Amino acid sequence: MRFLDSSTPDFAAGFEAVLATANLSTESVREPVAAILADIRARGDAALCDYTARFDRLDLVPASLRIDAATIDAAIEEVAPALLDALDLAATRIETFHRAQLPADLELDDPAGLRLGMRWTPLDAVGLYVPGGKASYPSSVLMNAIPARVAGVSRVAMCVPSPDGALNPLVLAAARRAGVSEIYRIGGAQAIGALAFGTATIAPVDRIVGPGNAFVAEAKRQVFGHVGIDSVAGPSEVVVVADGGCDPRDVAIDLLAQAEHDEMARAILITDSRELADGVAAAVADELSRLPRTAIAGASWRDHGAIILVPTIMDAAALSDRLAPEHLQIMTADPRAFFGAIRHAGAAFLGRWCPEALGDYIAGPNHVLPTGGTARFASGLSVFDFLKRTTWIESSEAGLTAIGPQAVALARAEGLDAHAESIARRLSANAPRL
Numbered sequence: 167m168r169f170l171d172s173s174t175p176d177f178a179a180g181f182e183a184v185l186a187t188a189n190l191s192t193e194s195v196r197e198p199v200a201a202i203l204a205d206i207r208a209r210g211d212a213a214l215c216d217y218t219a220r221f222d223r224l225d226l227v228p229a230s231l232r233i234d235a236a237t238i239d240a241a242i243e244e245v246a247p248a249l250l251d252a253l254d255l256a257a258t259r260i261e262t263f264h265r266a267q268l269p270a271d272l273e274l275d276d277p278a279g280l281r282l283g284m285r286w287t288p289l290d291a292v293g294l295y296v297p298g299g300k301a302s303y304p305s306s307v308l309m310n311a312i313p314a315r316v317a318g319v320s321r322v323a324m325c326v327p328s329p330d331g332a333l334n335p336l337v338l339a340a341a342r343r344a345g346v347s348e349i350y351r352i353g354g355a356q357a358i359g360a361l362a363f364g365t366a367t368i369a370p371v372d373r374i375v376g377p378g379n380a381f382v383a384e385a386k387r388q389v390f391g392h393v394g395i396d397s398v399a400g401p402s403e404v405v406v407v408a409d410g411g412c413d414p415r416d417v418a419i420d421l422l423a424q425a426e427h428d429e430m431a432r433a434i435l436i437t438d439s440r441e442l443a444d445g446v447a448a449a450v451a452d453e454l455s456r457l458p459r460t461a462i463a464g465a466s467w468r469d470h471g472a473i474i475l476v477p478t479i480m481d482a483a484a485l486s487d488r489l490a491p492e493h494l495q496i497m498t499a500d501p502r503a504f505f506g507a508i509r510h511a512g513a514a515f516l517g518r519w520c521p522e523a524l525g526d527y528i529a530g531p532n533h534v535l536p537t538g539g540t541a542r543f544a545s546g547l548s549v550f551d552f553l554k555r556t557t558w559i560e561s562s563e564a565g566l567t568a569i570g571p572q573a574v575a576l577a578r579a580e581g582l583d584a585h586a587e588s589i590a591r592r593l594s595a596n597a598p599r600l
């Protein structure tokens with residue numbers, strides 16, 4: 167963990183180093199991912215089965231890539247009813263929040279006599295990536311699939327790795343609850359390649375969404391253009407802004423809740439209280455000694471963790487914006503005032519009673535969020551990722567007469583005579599000539 171005091175002369179260099187580790191780079195896996203994608207494109211299912219055997223230690227044949235309905239039914243039978251109820255509450259809340267996002271079509275009466283509009287249409291087929299290497303994520307199934315269904319996508323294909331053949335029953339229950347159409351037991355770059363290019367068993371999709379490790383993130387980046395993708399959601403991150411009124415143990419466990427996702431995850435505290443900073447450092451060490459995922463969380467905290475001391479809590483806003491974190495947890499006396507000063511964050515959690523984990527599971531907004539500083543220009547998953555827009559123009563003869571001559575003039579200025587003629591030939595003889 168790095169400790170930085172913004173009042174010291176070496177702070178700028180130290181903060182640059184924090185920024186450097188926070189910037190998403192998948193450069194180191196660019197070549198292996200390109201090779202996997204090329205192989206999937208060339209050899210389809212056979213390559214998919216080979217990589218699954220190599221990386222997930224699971225021997226498959228093409229017919230066993232897809233998880234059948236009987237396996238899903240049997241898995242759901244295994245899940246405790248109370249857990250299915252919790253899943254259902256989460257699904258209902260996520261559905262309500264995403265339904266409220268649905269945009270209305272636009273239709274304008276134009277003063278020149280045309281009608282102009284914009285119509286939203288759901289995508290036909292999407293691919294959802296649900297991570298499954300170091301942990302299982304039933305919650306990510308809901309977060310990926312529910313917005314797709316709310317948007318009206320008819321084919322929702324999901325890939326989830328099952329290392330050593332282990333399938334999490336709650337992942338399958340979540341897929342059933344959220345209305346996933348097809349589930350494949352594959353992961354990594356090979357799953358992204360199969361969804362993008364298609365194989366004999368898996369039909370290609372139009373857009374691939376969902377978080378994953380560096381291999382998944384880089385594969386999505388490489389298939390972009392052939393298919394659409396959402397933002398690049400890589401290893402998890404949190405910036406916690408906390409003042410001296412907070413309990414150091416609350417802050418410590420909130421930082422570790424992110425660190426336990428991945429050795430590459432990043433958890434950063436910014437505070438105006440030296441006492442809190444020292445208390446959190448001690449509490450993290452203590453909590454790490456008892457947490458089951460101590461190896462992963464400990465490595466993340468050691469290599470990517472930071473505590474930054476600032477003179478006043480509002481000074482934390484500019485630093486947080488430079489990090490543009492996936493999650494920003496605001497534990498200050500007036501969290502709304504602090505949030506008002508923030509421009510870049512995937513999602514914000516306001517107040518001492520709002521740990522980020524509440525948003526991971528059940529609050530309603532999506533937990534698939536931009537990481538690695540990409541919150542500067544990207545947003546979390548929403549119904550908009552599953553919709554596209556078509557604009558439309560309807561013109562009468564009067565409308566064409568009103569604005570056609572200017573279009574003819576512009577077409578001639580571009581030297582595009584067929585464009586000019588296609589309008590000019592429809593203009594009435596007494597329309598103005600420019």
Ligand SMILES: NC(=O)c1ccc[n+]([C@@H]2O[C@H](COP(=O)([O-])OP(=O)(O)OC[C@H]3O[C@@H](n4cnc5c(N)ncnc54)[C@H](O)[C@@H]3O)[C@@H](O)[C@H]2O)c1
Pocket residue numbers: 198221222296297298299300301303306327352353354355356377378379380381382399400401402427428430431492533534535536537
């Ligand atoms: N941003 C978000 O919304 C969000 C949500 C949940 C999880 N996450 C992140 O998703 C990530 C999940 O990662 P994960 O590893 O647990 O699961 P994963 O499913 O993303 O990756 C597992 C796959 O990686 C591939 N792989 C592993 N080692 C490889 C190698 N050496 N060469 C080629 N391929 C290899 C394998 O095919 C394996 O199936 C974590 O970083 C977690 O923080 C992010």
Ligand SMILES: N[C@H](CO)Cc1c[nH]c[nH+]1
Pocket residue numbers: 303305306401402403492526533534535
């Ligand atoms: N915090 C993760 C996004 O970075 C999402 C998640 C799923 N389950 C638990 N957490």
Ligand SMILES: [Zn+2]
Pocket residue numbers: 402423424427523526
């Ligand atoms: Zn989480």
